[in-house]
Amino acid sequence: MSSLSLSSSQIQQLASQGCTAADWENISVHPSTDLSRIRNVNFTGNVAIGANNGATDVDGVELPCGMYNATIANCIIGNNVRIANIGSAISNYHIGDDVLIEDVASLTAGTDASFGNGVELDVVNEGGGRGTLLFNNLSAQTAYLQALLRHDEQFTKNLFSLIKKKIVAAKTTNGIVESRSRIAHCGSIHNVNVMSHASIHGALFLENGTVLSCNEHPTEIGEGVHAKSFVLAEGARVDGGAMLDKVYVGQGAKIGKQYSAENSLFFANCEGFHGEAVSLFAGPYTVTHHKSTLLIAGLFSFYNAGSGSNQSNHMYKLGPVHQGIFERGCKTGSFSYVLLESRVGAFSVVIGKHFTNMNVPNLPFSYIHEEGGESKIIPGMNLFSVGTVRDGEKWPKRDNRKAADKRDLIIFDVFSPYTVEKMRRGRNELLALSESVPKEKTFVNYGGLQLNRLLLRKGAKYYTMAISRYLNDKVCLRLRESLAQSKNWKDAAAKLGSKKLLMQPKSWTDLAGLLAANERVASLVACVRNGDISSYDQVVQALERIQGAYCDDEWEYVCEAFAEEYTIEPSAMTKEHALKAIEAWKNAAVSLHSMILEDSKREFGDFAKIGFGLDQAEENIQRDFDAVRGTIETNSVVQKLTNEGKAIEQRFVEFKKLVEESAE
Amino acid sequence: MTRDEVSQQVKKITARELNLNADNIKESDQFAVELGADSLKSIELVAAFEEEFNLSVNEEEALKVQSIGGAIDFFTKLLNK
Numbered sequence: 001m002s003s004l005s006l007s008s009s010q011i012q013q014l015a016s017q018g019c020t021a022a023d024w025e026n027i028s029v030h031p032s033t034d035l036s037r038i039r040n041v042n043f044t045g046n047v048a049i050g051a052n053n054g055a056t057d058v059d060g061v062e063l064p065c066g067m068y069n070a071t072i073a074n075c076i077i078g079n080n081v082r083i084a085n086i087g088s089a090i091s092n093y094h095i096g097d098d099v100l101i102e103d104v105a106s107l108t109a110g111t112d113a114s115f116g117n118g119v120e121l122d123v124v125n126e127g128g129g130r131g132t133l134l135f136n137n138l139s140a141q142t143a144y145l146q147a148l149l150r151h152d153e154q155f156t157k158n159l160f161s162l163i164k165k166k167i168v169a170a171k172t173t174n175g176i177v178e179s180r181s182r183i184a185h186c187g188s189i190h191n192v193n194v195m196s197h198a199s200i201h202g203a204l205f206l207e208n209g210t211v212l213s214c215n216e217h218p219t220e221i222g223e224g225v226h227a228k229s230f231v232l233a234e235g236a237r238v239d240g241g242a243m244l245d246k247v248y249v250g251q252g253a254k255i256g257k258q259y260s261a262e263n264s265l266f267f268a269n270c271e272g273f274h275g276e277a278v279s280l281f282a283g284p285y286t287v288t289h290h291k292s293t294l295l296i297a298g299l300f301s302f303y304n305a306g307s308g309s310n311q312s313n314h315m316y317k318l319g320p321v322h323q324g325i326f327e328r329g330c331k332t333g334s335f336s337y338v339l340l341e342s343r344v345g346a347f348s349v350v351i352g353k354h355f356t357n358m359n360v361p362n363l364p365f366s367y368i369h370e371e372g373g374e375s376k377i378i379p380g381m382n383l384f385s386v387g388t389v390r391d392g393e394k395w396p397k398r399d400n401r402k403a404a405d406k407r408d409l410i411i412f413d414v415f416s417p418y419t420v421e422k423m424r425r426g427r428n429e430l431l432a433l434s435e436s437v438p439k440e441k442t443f444v445n446y447g448g449l450q451l452n453r454l455l456l457r458k459g460a461k462y463y464t465m466a467i468s469r470y471l472n473d474k475v476c477l478r479l480r481e482s483l484a485q486s487k488n489w490k491d492a493a494a495k496l497g498s499k500k501l502l503m504q505p506k507s508w509t510d511l512a513g514l515l516a517a518n519e520r521v522a523s524l525v526a527c528v529r530n531g532d533i534s535s536y537d538q539v540v541q542a543l544e545r546i547q548g549a550y551c552d553d554e555w556e557y558v559c560e561a562f563a564e565e566y567t568i569e570p571s572a573m574t575k576e577h578a579l580k581a582i583e584a585w586k587n588a589a590v591s592l593h594s595m596i597l598e599d600s601k602r603e604f605g606d607f608a609k610i611g612f613g614l615d616q617a618e619e620n621i622q623r624d625f626d627a628v629r630g631t632i633e634t635n636s637v638v639q640k641l642t643n644e645g646k647a648i649e650q651r652f653v654e655f656k657k658l659v660e661e662s663a664e
Numbered sequence: 665m666t667r668d669e670v671s672q673q674v675k676k677i678t679a680r681e682l683n684l685n686a687d688n689i690k691e692s693d694q695f696a697v698e699l700g701a702d703s704l705k706s707i708e709l710v711a712a713f714e715e716e717f718n719l720s721v722n723e724e725e726a727l728k729v730q731s732i733g734g735a736i737d738f739f740t741k742l743l744n745k
Contacts, residue, residue: 367704378704384723454711461723594724599703606697 003028003048010035019043030079037066044089045074054080056100058184078179096179096196105188109175113191116209117167119229121246122263123147126279126297126313127321132265133163134231134248136170136210137536140267140283140301140408140512141543143248145525147281148299155529159539162528166536181213195219203227212236217251217402234403240273250284251407252400267301267512268408269400275305279313283328283512284408285395290334297340298324301513302395308335311342327361328510329391329414342448344368345426346419346510347382347391360447362426363459364419365466368449377449379430379459380423383466384595386603386637388414409547411515415470417557418508418515424561427463430456465588467565472585474558475570476655479578489575489662497571498559501549505556516546517553578659586652593648597641604632670717670740674732677712681705691733699732717743 006014011024013035021027021043029035030051037052052065063082070086077083078097083090087105101107109115120131123143130147146163150156177183178196186203194200198213202223209230213219219232222239229246232238236249240256249255250267257273264280266272272282275293280286283301290307297313297320309332313322322340329347332338337353344350345364352370358377360366365382368375382388392414399410433444434456443450451459475496482492498505507518524542527533533542563569568577602608612628613621632638665673671691679686682699695701701709710726717739729735 369704378707381704381707452708452711454708454715458707458711458714461720465723591722591724595727598724598727602703606694 003030014038037064040069041067042071047072048076050077050079050081052080056082058100058102093175093177095177098180099177100182100184102184104183104186107189109191111173115191115193116229116231119246122279123265123281124279124297124299125321125323127319133160135163135167136212136231137166138248141514142539143265144512149525152525152529155525158528162536162539214403216404233407235401251403269398284410297322298326300326302328304331306332306334306336311338311340313340345422347388349382356448358448360449362422362429364422375449377446377451378455379426380462383462384592384599386596386600389596409514409543411550416515417554418510420467420470421506421508423463423467427460430460465592468584469588469592471558471562471565472581475562475581476585480655480658483658483662487662489664492662493571493573498556501552502556505560514547520546575659579656582652582655586648589648593645597645600638600641601632665743667736667740671736673716674735674739677716681709681712689732693732694730713739
């Protein structure tokens, strides 16, 4: 920015407009700066002022750029900035073009500020030990690597070192308010960087933080927010009197309605309203909307908390040291309680209060409920809940992130090597138990929960159906692609072979949203440990490669699991085998789909009509219900499911024809 | 098995699983509305019927059964196939 020292006439003009300066020689202006737009301003230290001929919208009124009623100390101010009515001072900031700062108590930065970067958050375990560094480039995956791999001391040490280097490289000795951001009607703001297009309005107190923001997805801080030591990612929105202390809010995430959080991470598309979070690692799509909900000392993702959901991490012995793992896709019902330590399997639903430590990762898609004070589990029941289907479809559609760089790497699949392999393990455990448990026994203890003996085979049956649907579906789809390229059966089948990309294709993990073969993660960890990865950016690139390899790695899993389930590798299948696979897929898909359809129809059963047609004649109950809820015939979800049922049949016919018509 | 025999068994199992008195269970009783069998209990009931009658049912068909009378007909048909 070209800038000129003030002439004596210019100094006189400013003085006549109520301006003062500790030393006018330290004040410079752009050649086109309109000095009449600088009134009642006290300058301290070095201040450079940009052009100010434009105007900006303030609360619906167009007002001139310039500086009015403010103290400005050691600042560089861009073009077309409006600064007005500052309570104490704006100090040590570089302010970009087209910025509004109006009616703000103070905006100050120290020369050694870190703007939230480098603050350590005690996530997952409130007692510490999983300290995770907050910084601008944090992602769900790099937070997971920091917090959850503490068994590998050298890796953790090196990773922290790479992160600290990244933080130091980005450090500045002044605060930044980037172009086109707006800060209005706020209290004190200290050591906070505000990136481009961000909007801060009505915040009470902000200290030691960074508001990442961009043109594609502006970030917003609204009324009554009190935040200390924080980083908000692009497109985040924090408002409604939220109170944050040592918190990361990810891209497209929303925190508001008096939510309070400390030592917590909220990644992409999380939503937190009304409740409280402590030492929470909220992976992507963790949502809690209602009052009295406390999420504490746990790892969650794709999670939905009912009102009053609560966990306890404290047994009045060694303090709050207990932690919980809710694998992806879990839900906890209203006023549910889970005693930590506990580990709940993926896509499970917890209803009621549980005073036992549960450890059931190998029983995903389960219902965990309370009956007479006992904690019970129904394995696999959530496989045919219409809610699970709806969740799986809605997450990708509700990805709010608009920033070009999507920090959190997400694999959305509900059925994946991660969940299917757990079902295989769970099924085998259930079958083994069913062989060994005597008939006289009504319940068996499984992972701290009571499991009705009758449900051992039932759960195994549900899992078998889901495994069969997944594996045969994947093989049939790959076969279809292959036959589209070559009508010759042997050539097509040969393309179904494993590329032997993985040594242990059945071992998978979920890095807070990123499903990954364990050995790929182990390889990344080894590279960081031995120094082959020497920058944080390289860690991110390695994670992106893991995401990129998902489809190929998934196929490696399918080949291995298919061979174990059906004693033949996909590439060795004859046409007869393939026809059997198609048949098996269809049978499993039709069964599960029919059960889901039946589940959706329950929403139209007699129970659902309770409270409808209030004090009306009998015939008006159905009419009222139909008017409010619609009918089975018109409901969009039921219609969609019905059409999907028809599509299964159609796909079956097409697959079969394709195989039968291929040349031997 | 005759329909009457199946009826006795269905009522006995239902009473046991739902903590009810078998004598008070009527064929017209709906599992969900009159007998209080929610979706969780329904699964346990189906499993109990399967064990008692020593057969494996088609899940989606079984879950469509709404009443005691419906269950009696369903299992009578299956057992006499």
